[in-house]
Amino acid sequence: MSARDLSVLLGVILIVIMLVIPLPGGLLSVLILFNITLALIVILVAMNTQEPLQFAIFPSLLLLLTLFRLGLNVSTTRSILSEADAGGVVDTFGNFVTGGNPFVGLVIFVILVIIQFIVITKGAERVSEVAARFTLDAMPGKQMSIDADLNAGLITEQQAKERREKIENEADFYGAMDGASKFVKGDAIAGIVIVLINIIFGFIIGMTQMGLSFTETVNVFTRLTVGDGLVSQIPALLIATATGIIVTRVAAEGNLSYDVTEQLFRYPKLLYVAAGAIFLLGLTPINFGLTTSIAALLGVGGFYLDSAKQKQEEVEDFVDEDEQTKQDMSSPESVVQLLNTDPIEFEFGYALIPIADANQGGDLLDRIVMIRRQLALELGLVIPVVRIRDNIQLNPNEYQLKVKGNEVAKGELYLNHYLAMSPGVDDELVDGIDTVEPAFGLPAKWINEEQKDEAELAGYTVVDPPSVVSTHITEIIKKYASQLLGxxxxxxxxxxxxxxxxxxxxxxxxxxxxxxxxxKVLAKLLSEQVSIKNLPIIFETLADFGKMTTDTDLLAEYCRQSLSLQITKQYMDEQGIINVITISPNIEKLIAEHIHKTDHGNFLNLDPENQQKIIEAINQERNKAFIQDGTAIVLCSPAVRMYIKQLISRHLPDVVVLSYNELEPDVDVESSGVVNLS
Structure with missing residues (x-):
């Protein structure tokens, strides 16, 4: 048997000895101090315990400490009544607390007993009873949860066994605490009874057997009784408090001290509110200097905690990101995760960080939110979230846009500058860095803020960098909307x-x-900038023609014709006119004769020479029309519209091709040229 086992056994034997054999005052003082020390250790352990099961011995320890304290009560009572002396510790407590007035000491002792018995002991007893009941009621559900996780393969047999043992131990612990709390209640009652016995029988013994006067009897036995009660009730109060702490602990990240400071001061800004309230109290007759000092202390504490919290969050974000990266790279699924690509990515050099950092006044995130809303209204498509990140491999002022992992556009921004787009005739007084507007390819210059007003007076269109990149993102999403629709x-x-x-x-x-x-039908419409917002009309068309053909290209043409009012409004100018260039009948006939029909769809089978001639002819007329009215819309018959668009899509992707059936009958169409083969 080890020395540790012997120490516990000797402790129990000592309790029995105290109940039977009188002990000298010096030894009683040592045991009383040892009792106070044990109580302090118990409450400190209880405060530093994260889970009740970490202090599973507490119910049994509570019984032993209660018996030890009662044994001390019996020994001190024997010494008080037989010798009017219970050792230096009891006498010192009695003298110090009473301050020469035994009735004051008696009142303080009664207050301590009331606090322990009515407040702490009753509350701990009730919490122990409820916790035991709830723990037992929850056992079947917890057992079923373990079985379900085991059957699903989420845990191993060993893990299931450990979790079952933990549930059983919790039930046993709370059941034992429910019974052990009764000892705490009984100890408080016994303390009151022992005090009454000491006072009543002390008066009788002192006046009849010891020959003391009434005043001497009151002073001696009240002082000793109060001292004995205090050295007994203080440890009892600590143990009762420890009991309450143990049974009221819930799932937490740390010990009681950590949880109190972490949760009580979780919102440092609330200390400013408390400081303001205390300061306002100083405007009343309450001491202004005192309230102001407390308010200042709360304000300083709030500022310090707020700063510390922000630093901690920054460190935690960095650590979490680093740990997550390590976990991702070390996990078996890391290779699969690396295959994932974001639908839309916006990457930029380090010099452009301010446009995306809200702390530096950047509003790019808000602009992108508005872009997604705008395009949802225009295109009828829910645009995916745009992933924004910095890229040190790019030049400081450079940015790039990616769609599904592929770079589709790039540009350059100069912060603290403005992009001035030329009105057609450059002004020599407007000097800047020559560039090209990224969204539409227009000639432009980066100018400083001092030249902004001068450029606007010269007819330049002046925009800030965030607007430049927002416009570019918008146009790119429109261009690649069909690829974003899966x-x-x-x-x-x-x-x-x-x-x-x-x-x-x-x-x-x-x-x-x-x-x-x-x-495929919706993507076909989006690829030619036709909004799919009016989805009911599109589905009405698909319902009408879907049973006739499953050729998605042909179905898209039928849908375009059903959306004629929408398309007409889209390309009609402010005067209600659509300026077009038309395709000559001989070209339409040539194309119609070379349409090759198969089971998998139709396609244009035209020789390369004629293809090149048609493309060049359309390009020439497009350039003429663009110079005249700034538009380039090709108008042809419905039978060949799809094939003409396919023919020129690679070389002239920005040219709009419409058919007669896609325009409303009452719209005013003006032709600025006819495409002919020379």
Missing amino acids: REETKQLIEHLKGTHPTLVEEVTPEPLSTGDVQ
Whole structure:
């Protein structure tokens, strides 16, 4: 048997000895101090325990400490009544607390007993009872949860066994605490009874057997009784408090001290509110200097805690990102995760960080939110979140845009400058860095702020860097909207439409058209800048023609014709006129004769020489029309519109091709030229 085991056994034997054999005053003083020390250790351990099971011995320890304290009460009572002396510790406590007035000491002792018995002991007893009941009621559910995790393969058999043991131990612990709390209550009652016995029988013994006067009897036995009660009740109060701490602990990240400081001061700015309230109290007859000092202390404390919290958050973000990176790279799935690409990415050099950092006044994030809303209204497509990040591999003032991992555009910004776009005739007085406007390719200059007013007077269009990049992002998203629309996005649009038009959706998908077929039609429309916001009309068209053909190119043409009012409004100028260049009948006939029909769709099978001639002819007329009215819209018959667009899409991607059926009958169409083969 080890020395540790022997020490506990000897302690129990000592309790029995105290109950039977009188002990000298010196030894009683040592045991009383040892009792106070044990109580301090217990409450400190309870405060530093994260989970109740970490102090699982507490119910048994509570019983032993209660018996030890009662044994001391019996020994001190024997010494007080037989010798009117219980050692130096009891006498010192009695003299110090009473201050020469035994009745004051008696009142203080009564207050301590009331606090322990009514407040702490009753509360701990009730919490122990409720915790035990709830723990037992929750056991079946916890056991089922463990079994479910085990069957799902989320945990191993060993882990399941450990979790079952923990649940059983928790139930045993709270059950034991429910019983042990009764000892604390009984100890408080016993303390009151022992004090009454000491006072009553002390008066009788002192006046009858010891020959003391009434005044001497009151002074001696009240002082000793109060001292004995205090040296007994103070440890009892600490143990009762420890009991309350143990049974009221919930799931936490640290010990009680950590949780109190962490949660109580979690919101440092609230200390400013408290400081203001205390300062206002100083305007009343309350001591102004005192309230101002307390308010200043709260304000300084709030400032310090707020600064420390911000630094801690920055460190935690850095550490979390670093740890997450390490975990991602070390996990088995890391290779798969590396295959993921963001739909839209905006990367920039370090000199452009201020436009994206809100702390430095950057509003790029807010602008992108507005861009997504604007494009959702214009295109009828929910634009994915734009991933914004800095890239040290780029030049300081450079940025680039990626769509699904591929670079599609890039540009250069100069902060503290403005982009001045030329009105057509450059002004020599406006000097700056020559560049090209990234969204539309117009000649421009980067000018400083001093030249802004002068450039505007000269007719230049002047915009700030955030507006430049916002416009570029908007145009790129429009251009590549068809690539951003996948089957998952199409399914979301269909589900949204199903909420208002369930019959229409059921008639189109999954038969005769699959989600993939619908996606191809919508992407075809978006590729030519046709909004799919009016989804009911598109589905009406698909319902009408989907049973006739599954050629998605042809279905897209039918949808364009159904959206004629929308397309007409899109390309009509302020005077209600659409300026176009038309395709001559001989070119339309040539194209129609070379359409090759297959089971998988139709395509244009025209020789390269004629293809090149048609492209060059359209380009010439486009340039003439652009000089005249700034537009370049090709108008042709419905039968060949799709094939003409396919023919020129690679060489002239910005040229709009419309058919007669895509324009409203009452619209005013003006032709500025005809495309002919020379």
